[in-house]
Amino acid sequence: MEVEFLGGGEEVGRLGIFVKSNGIPMLFDYGLTPGEPPEYPKQSPPVDSVFLSHAHLDHSGMIPWLAIRYNAPVFSTIVTQEVSKLLFKDTLKIAGASGYPFPYSEIDVDGAVENFSTVEPSQTVERNGIEVKFHSSGHIPGSLMFELKNEESLFACDINTIDTRLLKGAKPVKCRTLFLEGTYSGQEHPERKQLEKEFMNKIDEVIDRGGKVIIPAFAVGRSQEMAMILMDSGYDVWLDGMGSKVAEILLEYPEYIRSAKDLKKAIDGLRVVYSNRGRALAIKGDVIITTSGMMNGGPVLGYVDKLCDNKKSAIILTGYQVEGTNGRRLLETGEIKMYGITKKVNCDIEFFDFSAHAGHSQLVEFARKCSPENVVIFHSDNPAPLAEEIKDFANVYIPKNGEKFEI
Ligand SMILES: [Zn+2]
Numbered sequence: 001m002e003v004e005f006l007g008g009g010e011e012v013g014r015l016g017i018f019v020k021s022n023g024i025p026m027l028f029d030y031g032l033t034p035g036e037p038p039e040y041p042k043q044s045p046p047v048d049s050v051f052l053s054h055a056h057l058d059h060s061g062m063i064p065w066l067a068i069r070y071n072a073p074v075f076s077t078i079v080t081q082e083v084s085k086l087l088f089k090d091t092l093k094i095a096g097a098s099g100y101p102f103p104y105s106e107i108d109v110d111g112a113v114e115n116f117s118t119v120e121p122s123q124t125v126e127r128n129g130i131e132v133k134f135h136s137s138g139h140i141p142g143s144l145m146f147e148l149k150n151e152e153s154l155f156a157c158d159i160n161t162i163d164t165r166l167l168k169g170a171k172p173v174k175c176r177t178l179f180l181e182g183t184y185s186g187q188e189h190p191e192r193k194q195l196e197k198e199f200m201n202k203i204d205e206v207i208d209r210g211g212k213v214i215i216p217a218f219a220v221g222r223s224q225e226m227a228m229i230l231m232d233s234g235y236d237v238w239l240d241g242m243g244s245k246v247a248e249i250l251l252e253y254p255e256y257i258r259s260a261k262d263l264k265k266a267i268d269g270l271r272v273v274y275s276n277r278g279r280a281l282a283i284k285g286d287v288i289i290t291t292s293g294m295m296n297g298g299p300v301l302g303y304v305d306k307l308c309d310n311k312k313s314a315i316i317l318t319g320y321q322v323e324g325t326n327g328r329r330l331l332e333t334g335e336i337k338m339y340g341i342t343k344k345v346n347c348d349i350e351f352f353d354f355s356a357h358a359g360h361s362q363l364v365e366f367a368r369k370c371s372p373e374n375v376v377i378f379h380s381d382n383p384a385p386l387a388e389e390i391k392d393f394a395n396v397y398i399p400k401n402g403e404k405f406e407i
């Protein structure tokens with residue numbers, strides 16, 4: 001098959017893997033790197049079908065642009081579709097408010113949605129002689145890996161291999177060529193149970209000294225997971241931003257999460273912010289879980305604005321912070337850009353590594369168990385440490401964006 005990374009080669013963001021198998025052109029994910037303005041992948045040639053692994057914008061953000069132009073079906077789970085719709089509209093809103101030009105409109109989003117074709121884990125679809133089987137990827141609810149049968153290839157675009165409160169980890173699939181995300185190449189995660197304990201201890205400490213805790217969290221997966229971790233804490237917990245809408249979607253499709261009962265209990269046990277009045281009340285509570293996870297916008301900035309000079313309070317980041325985002329700036333410099341002004345943050349700043357991605361050793365183990373001849377590493381700022389270990393048992397490729405290769 002012929003392969004070209006339109007984006008996502010040696011970088012985290014704007015993924016697009018163009019593949020031609022038996023003359024049939026197809027695309028695995030088509031995203032953008034959020035920013036002002038966002039960064040886009042290379043323009044995709046016409047394709048016969050599109051496979052969307054999950055709703056995160058670095059994988060999904062350019063789907064409306066593509067689906068309209070080529071009128072190709074977009075295969076993904078119902079959860080990915082429902083959540084993507086929310087994220088597309090939110091992205092358009094941010095683009096409109098920030099005033100930069102954007103490659104598609106609301107009408108294109110509606111058109112793209114009509115091209116969505118629903119599939120489920122362990123299902124196989126056949127189109128023009130190409131068979132693709134879907135496997136759960138354990139990354140966020142509804143996320144998939146793709147097994148391209150005639151090429152004996154597996155596309156693992158964002159995977160987690162451990163069980164979390166929300167999801168079961170991904171299982172290896174035997175293949176000849178493995179396309180493997182490498183976000184955490186060279187970096188290990190702490191053990192989850194221990195991490196949860198230390199996280200709760202930190203929250204106890206902040207609240208005991210009279211402070212409040214802001215948890216910036218991604219709307220999909222992390223907000224709900226945080227709610228579940230905090231559900232028996234007894235604290236006055238508030239949820240702001242898109243995380244509550246996403247929780248509603250997840251409760252509609254309980255087969256995509258480990259325990260709908262626990263999620264429901266967690267959401268019922270906290271208070272959801274619907275308005276500015278709610279925000280004024282939330283700031284009087286103990287813990288606020290709010291978007292955006294990388295602090296580039298959303299209600300989180302309003303809370304930080306109010307609490308950043310309160311030394312007793314804390315901001316606890318819980319996920320990967322992409323270079324150039326406010327969250328990364330906060331961790332590295334203790335400063336944040338708010339409404340165009342750079343501000344020093346004087347409250348406590350903490351980071352807990354609750355990743356939705358497999359860590360270094362987990363990626364190596366996953367790759368080994370797939371017993372591939374070739375491993376193509378992408379979605380990584382630093383693929384070298386992962387390549388170094390995988391080359392003991394497979395040929396390793398680290399493609400650059402725009403480089404065409406046969407595999
Ligand atoms: Zn992702």
Ligand SMILES: [Zn+2]
Pocket residue numbers: 013056058059158379
């Ligand atoms: Zn990603």
